[in-house]
Amino acid sequence: MLSIRLASGAGQAHAGLREVRVFKRATSLGGVESLIEHRRGSEGPSSPVPDDLLRLSAGIEDPADLIADLEAALDAAASGPAPQAASEGAGQ
Numbered sequence: 001m002l003s004i005r006l007a008s009g010a011g012q013a014h015a016g017l018r019e020v021r022v023f024k025r026a027t028s029l030g031g032v033e034s035l036i037e038h039r040r041g042s043e044g045p046s047s048p049v050p051d052d053l054l055r056l057s058a059g060i061e062d063p064a065d066l067i068a069d070l071e072a073a074l075d076a077a078a079s080g081p082a083p084q085a086a087s088e089g090a091g092q
Contacts, residue, residue: 002056003039008078010051013038015077017054022061022069034059034066 006012017025023036035057040049058066 002058004054004056005050006052006054006074006077008052012074012077013052013054016073019073019076020069021073022065023056023073028057032060034061 006016017036017038020036023034025037026035027037027042028035037055039053039055040047040051043049056070
C-alpha cells in the first residue's frame with residue numbers, strides 16, 4: 001500500500017484517478033487486483049485526509065504495467081485541465 005500527494009493539488013488527483021486503466025478505482029475489496037482511491041472522497045468532506053492524496057494498493061499485475069499506467073494517468077492529468085472537485089458541477 002502506498003499513498004501519494006500530488007504537488008499540483010486536488011484537481012490533478014481527481015484527474016489522475018479518472019485516467020488510470022490498469023488500477024481499479026475502489027476501496028480494498030480483499031482481492032488480488034491493483035486498486036487506487038481518493039481517500040477523502042471515500043470518507044467525505046469532514047475527513048482529515050488531504051484532498052490531493054491518492055492511495056494505491058499493488059496487486060498481482062505486472063509491475064511494469066502498473067508503473068506505466070500510473071505514469072500515463074498522472075502525465076495526462078498534468079497536461080489537461082484539472083478542475084477542483086468542489087467546483088465540479090458548480091452552477092448547475
